[in-house]
Amino acid sequence: MTPAGIWIALVVYGIAGLAVAFWARRQLAGGAEDFYLGGRRITGLVSAASYAATTYSAFMMLGLAGLTYRGGVGALGFELVYFAGLGLVLIFGPRFWLVGRRFGFVTPSEMLGARYGSPLLAGLVAVLSCVFLVPYSAVQLMGIGLLLSGVSGGAIPVGVGILVGAVLAAAWTLLAGLRSVAWTDAAQSVLILGSALLALWFVVDAIGGVPVFLARVEAEYGAWLHQPGPGLFSLPTFIGLTLPWLFFSISNPQVSQRLFTTRDLGAMRTMILGFLGFGLVFTLISILWGYSALLLVPDLANPDLATPALLATGAIPVWLAIPLLLGIVAAAITTIDSIALTLASMVGRDVYRASVKSASDAAELAVGKVVILVLIAAAALFASLQLNLISLLSVASSSALLVTVPAIVGAFFWRRGTAAGALSSVAGGALAVVALGAAGLNPLGIPYAVVGFALSIALFVGVSLATTPPADRGKxxxxxxxxQLDRLRAS
Incomplete structure (x- = not known):
């Protein structure tokens, strides 16, 4: 791929995305709920495609492929744990949707604040989400930069690729909020899955076909087919990496906020089933992609460069490499704009509007749009550091959000939970995760993510039992x- 060809493709892609965003803008009815939740009228198929695109970002074809390149089959188990965690959506999804409709919740943090009678809790969760998800957004931008630089032979600097991703994500998010994000997500999910599946066929064919591919992997990289593989996936490491993934669907607000958006529970069911099908296929593609890179481009110093290196081998024809390139860029951008939109809603509603009681809906939206720009700019600056192992950085960001899980579970299943318990759980757990993670400490060999999560559970239960629960909040x-759930199941 020539630099000129890449730039032409990016321009066409950008124009197409802007056209969809402007079309979505025409559907806006106004107000924060419409901007952030699409008026709670998103259909099942669009929700499924958008949910998949939001979740499966640069992490897959760059991060998961790189993790396979580095650690072998443990990467498959790591990702399948996320599938197991999606079962939580079956439990919590209808509950989020029902209370969201009843009370008009726009953000998961607003829901927690209302449940425990604590605006401070809502604000704390909003602020911590911003702190922890900026690095996760930066990972997506870094992936775009590395990809464009790698396939262009360095003609497109990493910094320029980061800037391209930041500008497109900001533009699509600001134009029409969730409608823009959801509809561009839907189109882009089809692009990434179709191009990745076809590209994998060409790569395996270049190796010699499926029998040769399997024989060579077994002969040359047999250790990569077993646990703990070449050394990355020891049992403690595997647990530390997968625990955040298990609870990802309810701990990460850009994902759990989508549970407020579907027009009905039937649409939510379609969303979950569609996501499962997409995710299973895309996971297998990414794992096989990583093994293909081991065979065609061995001994890479940076595993995150496995995909750019594969694209540079010539095994994939240019007419397919361009859509695949755009698909990976799209997957990263969809995650960035979803995160920016959710964090903007949390800051606008749970920090600004909670502090300024007389604030109007228009003022809340204005603050949120400023937050979108600030967060994406901060993510771009963080991405310029170009830290290695996209997959590990993604999990590190999600590790800190685990501390919100006890309060979320308690909101629906433990009447005795209190505001003091939830506050101490979130604050204490977050401090532990940050301190241990920054120091690189795993006490007694236990991953710091597990330690922080255990502490948050202990604080939530212990402090709640020692304090008085809010009257009637649990009812x-x-x-x-x-x-209501019983009636829905019966119907």
Whole structure:
């Protein structure tokens, strides 16, 4: 691929995305709920495609492929744990949707604040989400920069690729909010899955076909087919990496906020089933992609460069390499704009509007749009550091968000939970994760993510038992929801 050809493709892609965003803008009815949640009227198929595109970012074809290149089959188990965690959506999805409709919640942090009677809790979760998800957004931008630089032979600097991703993500998010994000996501998910599947066929064919591919992997990289593989996936490491993934669907607000957006529970069911199908296929593609890179471009110093290196081998024809390149760029951008949109809603509603009681809906939206620009700019600056191993950075960001899980579970299943318990759980767990992670400490060999999560559980339970629960707060989330769920199941 020539630099000129890459730039032409990026321009066409950008124009097409802007056209979709402007079309989505025409559907805006106004107000924060419409901008951030699409008026709670997103259909099942669009939700499924958007949910998949939001979740499966640069992490897959860059990060998961790189993790396979570095650690072998453990990467498959690592990703399949996320599938197991999606079962949580079956439990919590209808509950989020029901209380969201009843009380008009726009953000998961707003929901927690209302459940425990603590605006401070809502603000704390909003601020911590911003702190922890900026690095995760930066990972996506870094992936774009590395990809464009790698396939262009360095003609497109990493910094320029980061800037391209940041500008497109900001533009699509600001134009029409969730409608823009969801509809561009839907189109881009089809692009990435189709091009990746076809590209894998060409790569395996270049190796000699499926039998040769399998024989060579077994003969040359047999250790990569077993646990712990070449050394990365020891049991403690595997647990530390997968625990955040298990709870990803409820701990990461850019994902759990989507549970407020579907027009009905039937659409939510379609979203989950569609996501499962997409995710299974895309996971297998990414794992096989990593093994293909081991065979065609061995001994890479940076595993995250496995995909750019494969694209540079010539095994994939240019007419397919361009769509695949755009698909990977699209996967990263969809995650960035979803995160920016969610964080903007959290800051605008749970920090600004909670502090300025007289603030209007328009003022909340204005603050949110400024936050979108600031967060994407911060992510771009962080991405310029070009830290290695995209997959590990992604998990490190999610590790800190695990500390919100006890309060979320307690909101729907433990009437005794209190605001003090939730506050201490989130604050104490987050401090532990940051301190241990920054120092590189795993006490007694236990991964710091596990330690922080265990501490957050202990604090939530212990402090809640020692304090008085808010009067009647649990009723709306526990007692009132159960008969509604029973009626929905019956129908």
């Amino acid at each position: 709306a989330f526990i007692d009132d929801v159960r008969p």
